[in-house]
Amino acid sequence: MKDLLRIVDLTPDDMTHLLDRADHFQRHPLDSRELLAGRTVLLYFTKPSTRTRISSETAVVRLGGTPLTVGPAELQLGRGETIADTAHVVSSYADAVVIRTFDDEEVRSFARAARVPVINALTDGHHPLQALADLMTLREVAGDLPGRKIAYIGAATNVTHSLMEAAALAGLSIAVATPAGYAPDPAVEAMARKLSAGGELLLTDDPYEAVEGADAVYTDVWLSMGDPPEEKAARVAALTPYQVTAGLMAAAGPGAIFLHCLPAHRGEEVTAEVIDGPSSRVFRQAANRLPIAQAVLEALLARDLAGAL
Ligand code: CP
Numbered sequence: 349m350k351d352l353l354r355i356v357d358l359t360p361d362d363m364t365h366l367l368d369r370a371d372h373f374q375r376h377p378l379d380s381r382e383l384l385a386g387r388t389v390l391l392y393f394t395k396p397s398t399r400t401r402i403s404s405e406t407a408v409v410r411l412g413g414t415p416l417t418v419g420p421a422e423l424q425l426g427r428g429e430t431i432a433d434t435a436h437v438v439s440s441y442a443d444a445v446v447i448r449t450f451d452d453e454e455v456r457s458f459a460r461a462a463r464v465p466v467i468n469a470l471t472d473g474h475h476p477l478q479a480l481a482d483l484m485t486l487r488e489v490a491g492d493l494p495g496r497k498i499a500y501i502g503a504a505t506n507v508t509h510s511l512m513e514a515a516a517l518a519g520l521s522i523a524v525a526t527p528a529g530y531a532p533d534p535a536v537e538a539m540a541r542k543l544s545a546g547g548e549l550l551l552t553d554d555p556y557e558a559v560e561g562a563d564a565v566y567t568d569v570w571l572s573m574g575d576p577p578e579e580k581a582a583r584v585a586a587l588t589p590y591q592v593t594a595g596l597m598a599a600a601g602p603g604a605i606f607l608h609c610l611p612a613h614r615g616e617e618v619t620a621e622v623i624d625g626p627s628s629r630v631f632r633q634a635a636n637r638l639p640i641a642q643a644v645l646e647a648l649l650a651r652d653l654a655g656a657l
């Protein structure tokens with residue numbers, strides 16, 4: 349595996365390895381601090397980011413390297429240089445590239461032309477680093493993953509897609525409750541069903557059906573970065589019945605935790621009572637982004653630090 353563009357780039361064993369290494373980095377944050385000595389990792393972000401950018405930059409530093417973070421206005425990409433030429437050139441300088449952008453095809457094109465690992469830091473379709481931190485968090489709480497269940501409630505997003513793929517590989521059951529028009533991409537659904545390691549995948553429009561027996565209840569924003577802002581009112585109207593409330597949490601399995609990738613909008617996809625309440629693990633989940641970033645960089649870079657000419 350050269351790149352991590354979506355969760356199904358991983359095998360189930362790869363994913364377990366990453367979760368195990370992330371647990372290790374959680375306990376030993378400065379382990380492997382020589383791994384990237386003298387090396388750089390380029391972070392190219394065309395959308396805002398708090399967690400992904402700062403955890404990725406910090407992960408590079410903790411592994412001994414130097415992160416270089418740039419936006420579109422700082423690269424000649426913004427003036428029309430092709431993705432392929434950019435990827436070709438950057439591969440001569442940086443040892444990995446972490447990209448947050450819109451269209452998944454942009455990241456795929458970059459990865460095809462790059463001779464160094466490319467990591468998807470969120471696209472419109474996928475958010476693999478987030479899903480790994482989500483599973484790490486659930487595993488910390490539940491002790492194991494196979495046979496556990498996640499309920500995702502709200503609008504299907506990049507986060508939902510990566511979570512569905514991660515659940516499939518981990519043998520987790522996942523129930524996704526969305527209103528009509530906000531369901532997951534059927535191609536992701538098909539992939540999750542094909543790769544399922546035994547967990548169930550339920551798509552429903554009933555949030556109460558989805559949370560039945562769930563170990564974790566998960567939601568994401570109703571309007572993602574890149575969604576047209578003029579859709580906001582229609583989304584609020586369609587999604588208000590899908591708000592995660594204390595009542596919905598009470599209908600989940602005993603001891604169910606609440607998860608959210610953040611940033612959150614209290615009073616929209618989740619009530620303040622739930623996200624700031626005792627079942628919430630959102631800040632642990634956010635903290636877990638850092639050891640996950642370390643584990644992913646280590647796995648992709650330890651294999652080949654020679655770069656390529
Ligand atoms: N969850 C997440 O990716 O957050 P950021 O947009 O702040 O990176």
Ligand code: NVA
Pocket residue numbers: 470505506507568569571572573574609610611
């Ligand atoms: N679905 C959200 C996730 C943010 C981390 C978005 O793409 O904006």
